[in-house]
Amino acid sequence: MSSLAAIRPDSWDLPLFLHVLGAFVMVGAAVLAAAFLVPAWRNASVDALRVGYRSLLYGALPGFVVMRVAAQWLYDEEGIGDIPDEPAWTAIGFGTSDLGALLLVIATVITAMGVRRSNAGGARIAAALIGALLVLYVVAIWAMTTKPV
Amino acid sequence: MYDALLFLHVLAAFALIAAMVMYTGFTLGATPSQGSFTLATRLEDVGGLGTLIFGIWLALDVDGYGLLDFWIIAALVLWAAAGGAGGQYRGAVFPAFEPGGNVAAALQKAAVLNWVRVALAILLLADMIWKPWA
Numbered sequence A: 001m002s003s004l005a006a007i008r009p010d011s012w013d014l015p016l017f018l019h020v021l022g023a024f025v026m027v028g029a030a031v032l033a034a035a036f037l038v039p040a041w042r043n044a045s046v047d048a049l050r051v052g053y054r055s056l057l058y059g060a061l062p063g064f065v066v067m068r069v070a071a072q073w074l075y076d077e078e079g080i081g082d083i084p085d086e087p088a089w090t091a092i093g094f095g096t097s098d099l100g101a102l103l104l105v106i107a108t109v110i111t112a113m114g115v116r117r118s119n120a121g122g123a124r125i126a127a128a129l130i131g132a133l134l135v136l137y138v139v140a141i142w143a144m145t146t147k148p149v
Numbered sequence B: 001m002y003d004a005l006l007f008l009h010v011l012a013a014f015a016l017i018a019a020m021v022m023y024t025g026f027t028l029g030a031t032p033s034q035g036s037f038t039l040a041t042r043l044e045d046v047g048g049l050g051t052l053i054f055g056i057w058l059a060l061d062v063d064g065y066g067l068l069d070f071w072i073i074a075a076l077v078l079w080a081a082a083g084g085a086g087g088q089y090r091g092a093v094f095p096a097f098e099p100g101g102n103v104a105a106a107l108q109k110a111a112v113l114n115w116v117r118v119a120l121a122i123l124l125l126a127d128m129i130w131k132p133w134a
Helices: A010-043 A046-078 A088-117 A120-146 B002-027 B034-061 B070-097 B103-109 B111-130
Strands: none
Touching: A010 A046, A010 A088, A010 A120, A010 B002, A010 B034, A010 B111, A046 A088, A046 A120, A046 B002, A088 A120, A120 B002, B002 B034, B002 B103, B002 B111, B034 B070, B070 B103, B070 B111, B103 B111
């Protein structure tokens, strides 16, 4: 296994680079959003809520798109779709990606509504959703690196 | 062993890059509290140390990799350079949290250091993926 790990076709490198880069931006922006949504909830701060909203809209969502498109590109390059029994790690990856996208969109909409109404009341729910999202991302990182069959 | 090491290495990398994304958010106008800035520095510390320790461990564990491979030496140099820029960035911003300090001005002054670190991190990721001369 350790020696096999060193071998990877060159054609996988660019989609893998974009996949990881997108995931880095997505997770980093979600952490940034959480760092502002928790104070927004505790202090009823609309300014902090606005930063959380912008982190999700301009960081996490674009990062998600890059990560997901590159994931599909890699999936096709590796020919995983042609395998009769799809491996568990790709199922976990797609599952966490789809559920994560849902949580991300809901949190973005909630924060957008709060910013528009100058009311930080939704920060608590958005912070909880982003917390759940970060747990999902750890599961996804585990699945992508250990590749359970 | 390989799977666990790779998981911990990549998880540490996510912590490190999360800190960089936070610093970039601060540079772009999200004025941090001392708490959120400290969170970023903790993520950077844990992520930086984790990527180094588990990365070297991986290089020793995987047949075909060696610490003297070009791409591993390049990664260590890029890691050290990014860490150096990060240390200077933190040193420039942290004092601004003292009473009378101007955090927004300190962040703008240190912006170049942040962008240098971001560029080094992207190069480091490219080095990890393409593994030149491996």
